Amino acid sequence: xxxxxxxxxxxxxxxxxxxxxxxxxxxxxxxxxxxxxxxxxxxxxxxxxxxxxxxxxxxxxxxxxxxxxxxxxxxxxxxxxxxxxxxxxxxxxxxxxxxxxxxxxxxxxxxxxxxxxxxxxxxxxxxxxxxxxxxxxxxxxxxxxxxxxxxxxxxxxxxxxxxxxxxxxxxxxxxxxxxxxxxxxxxxxxxxxxxxxxxxxxxxxxxxxxxxxxxxxxxxxxxxxxxxxxxxxxxxxxxxxxxxxxxxxxxxxxxxxxxxxxxxxxxxxxxxxxxxxxxxxxxxxxxxxxxxxxxxxxxxxxxxxxxxxxxxxxxxxxxxxxxxxxxxxxx
Amino acid sequence: xxxxxxxxxxxxxxxxxxxxxxxxxxxxxxxxxxxxxxxxxxxxxxxxxxxxxxxxxxxxxxxxxxxxxxxxxxxxxxxxxxxxxxxxxxxxxxxxxxxxxxxxxxxxxxxxxxxxxxxxxxxxxxxxxxxxxxxxxxxxxxxxxxxxxxxxxxxxxxxxxxxxxxxxxxxxxxxxxxxxxxxxxxxxxxxxxxxxxxxxxxxxxxxxxxxxxxxxxxxxxxxxxxxxxxxxxxxxxxxxxxxxxxxxxxxxxxxxxxxxxxxxxxxxxxxxxxxxxxxxxxxxxxxxxx
Numbered sequence: 001x002x003x004x005x006x007x008x009x010x011x012x013x014x015x016x017x018x019x020x021x022x023x024x025x026x027x028x029x030x031x032x033x034x035x036x037x038x039x040x041x042x043x044x045x046x047x048x049x050x051x052x053x054x055x056x057x058x059x060x061x062x063x064x065x066x067x068x069x070x071x072x073x074x075x076x077x078x079x080x081x082x083x084x085x086x087x088x089x090x091x092x093x094x095x096x097x098x099x100x101x102x103x104x105x106x107x108x109x110x111x112x113x114x115x116x117x118x119x120x121x122x123x124x125x126x127x128x129x130x131x132x133x134x135x136x137x138x139x140x141x142x143x144x145x146x147x148x149x150x151x152x153x154x155x156x157x158x159x160x161x162x163x164x165x166x167x168x169x170x171x172x173x174x175x176x177x178x179x180x181x182x183x184x185x186x187x188x189x190x191x192x193x194x195x196x197x198x199x200x201x202x203x204x205x206x207x208x209x210x211x212x213x214x215x216x217x218x219x220x221x222x223x224x225x226x227x228x229x230x231x232x233x234x235x236x237x238x239x240x241x242x243x244x245x246x247x248x249x250x251x252x253x254x255x256x257x258x259x260x261x262x263x264x265x266x267x268x269x270x271x272x273x274x275x276x277x278x279x280x281x282x283x284x285x286x287x288x289x290x291x292x293x294x295x296x297x298x299x300x301x302x303x304x305x306x307x308x309x310x311x312x313x314x315x316x317x318x319x320x321x322x323x324x325x326x327x328x329x330x331x
Numbered sequence: 332x333x334x335x336x337x338x339x340x341x342x343x344x345x346x347x348x349x350x351x352x353x354x355x356x357x358x359x360x361x362x363x364x365x366x367x368x369x370x371x372x373x374x375x376x377x378x379x380x381x382x383x384x385x386x387x388x389x390x391x392x393x394x395x396x397x398x399x400x401x402x403x404x405x406x407x408x409x410x411x412x413x414x415x416x417x418x419x420x421x422x423x424x425x426x427x428x429x430x431x432x433x434x435x436x437x438x439x440x441x442x443x444x445x446x447x448x449x450x451x452x453x454x455x456x457x458x459x460x461x462x463x464x465x466x467x468x469x470x471x472x473x474x475x476x477x478x479x480x481x482x483x484x485x486x487x488x489x490x491x492x493x494x495x496x497x498x499x500x501x502x503x504x505x506x507x508x509x510x511x512x513x514x515x516x517x518x519x520x521x522x523x524x525x526x527x528x529x530x531x532x533x534x535x536x537x538x539x540x541x542x543x544x545x546x547x548x549x550x551x552x553x554x555x556x557x558x559x560x561x562x563x564x565x566x567x568x569x570x571x572x573x574x575x576x577x578x579x580x581x582x583x584x585x586x587x588x589x590x591x592x593x594x595x596x597x598x599x600x601x602x603x604x605x606x607x608x609x610x611x612x613x614x615x616x617x618x619x620x621x
Contacts, residue, residue, distance in 0.1 A: 110426065111368070111426065115561050119558065122558050260427075289438070292434075292439035300420060
């Protein structure tokens with residue numbers, strides 16, 4: 001069989017598994033999977049900045065939160081708003097916030113970039129707590145209407161049903177991850193990597209560095225907004241916790257665990273992270289303690305994350321089985 | 332003096348006290364950044380840890396002065412241990428790794444504190460001599476705030492003397508501006524860095540003990556002070572001691588008067604100030620590099 005045929009078969013099997021999942025595993029694990037999907041997209045959008053463009057954000061939660069608050073506010077105030085426009089409003093809110101910040105953010109990099117994001121995300125958090133009339137303060141906005149997914153004359157699916165919501169979330173999140181993956185494969189994706197490795201040379205080649213940075217920034221913020229918006233719909237609640245600094249550190253941790261150097265690393269990291277918090281929360285309330293320890297261990301002993309370990313093992317195996325590989329390994 | 336002026340002056344004193352404490356925390360942060368390019372996210376965690384240590388010392392021995400002496404030293408020792416055992420080892424992987432490592436340390440300290448001391452705020456009582464108010468030039472000042480300002484000024488005076496008159500201080504200043512060159516001249520830069528890291532953590536620790544009676548001790552302490560200190564360091568210019576001092580005092584006053592005039596939006600003023608400064612000077616007020 002050719003590799004292409006194998007890929008098609010593998011893809012079809014994965015799709016079939018995805019479709020059958022709610023029937024095989026029940027409501028609880030369906031919801032676990034939706035949560036995983038949301039944070040996987042969130043981490044992938046974060047890694048677009050860190051892994052591909054070399055910008056470490058400690059405030060990505062503000063875009064996640066903007067998406068969530070945007071959708072929640074829209075559904076609270078517009079009585080007959082359909083589902084997809086509500087989602088789009090969340091994304092637009094996240095992109096608008098990024099657009100507002102971008103003139104400042106594209107001019108800094110390194111530590112200043114990280115710290116400015118930390119500070120602005122904290123500002124958003126404080127605002128969400130203080131502007132009680134708009135955001136509901138600590139309680140957040142909850143219990144808003146979840147509209148059905150409707151195409152007139154074709155379908156009308158109730159989104160309060162967990163398995164219907166699963167299909168909706170899987171479609172939206174899967175499509176988003178695909179779009180991001182596709183972007184990294186385009187020439188624009190190569191320019192992003194160039195920005196990470198040598199911005200001077202990218203400028204010399206004739207690309208406008210600040211504008212390109214801004215485009216990546218908006219893209220990353222927009223898809224973090226998608227994740228936040230789906231999260232708000234899923235929980236039927238968005239509170240200041242979504243903007244909290246710990247929620248900014250979540251994608252950092254996921255990306256570091258999974259592997260910062262690869263596109264799919266953060267998805268793997270989100271899965272491992274979800275598994276760890278699921279397991280530790282059964283024994284202790286202090287999940288963050290475990291998260292912090294894991295973060296330290298990963299940085300100390302596996303700075304390229306899980307994907308890095310996999311790649312190293314693969315390289316070792318290849319060296320062993322390739323002709324003359326043993327000598328190469330010995331060197 | 333009429334009551335309105337008296338109120339303004341009192342607020343000014345509050346702001347100055349907070350600004351001084353802020354500078355105690357931020358000075359260590361900015362020095363460490365200047366030498367090694369690391370912005371230590373866990374810096375404020377040691378500040379909080381010291382506050383908890385002082386609570387513990389006070390609970391066991393009952394002496395605030397002993398707490399002021401012991402707690403910052405213990406916190407600084409822990410900080411130095413973290414630097415030697417963790418930070419130094421990941422130095423080779425670049426600043427991203429160091430930054431994220433300090434996030435890990437701060438999470439562990441935050442949660443560890445909750446495990447040992449719980450999540451409620453613990454009150455700390457100051458010695459009788461520091462309680463009450465002092466009449467000065469027709470105005471009433473709380474004695475403790477004046478003590479805070481005085482202590483901070485003494486500590487800073489000693490440090491400035493060390494930094495600007497001794498040989499060691501000269502080496503430290505040189506290392507802040509170009510650690511590679513100092514290393515090439517035969518100075519043991521990692522050792523000097525350890526010293527600076529320890530001193531910075533000790534300064535934060537002193538601030539932690541001193542602020543405990545004002546704010547009480549609770550797990551959110553690191554978040555609150557840490558965020559302000561980061562704003563100071565970024566706005567003042569990473570690695571610039573004078574920038575940190577100036578911005579600390581400005582932020583202290585901004586906070587004090589902000590609470591008085593626009594109480595709801597007081598925290599916003601600080602970020603607004605930072606955004607305005609950075610919009611015109613991305614490196615901060617006195618910063619020379621990123």
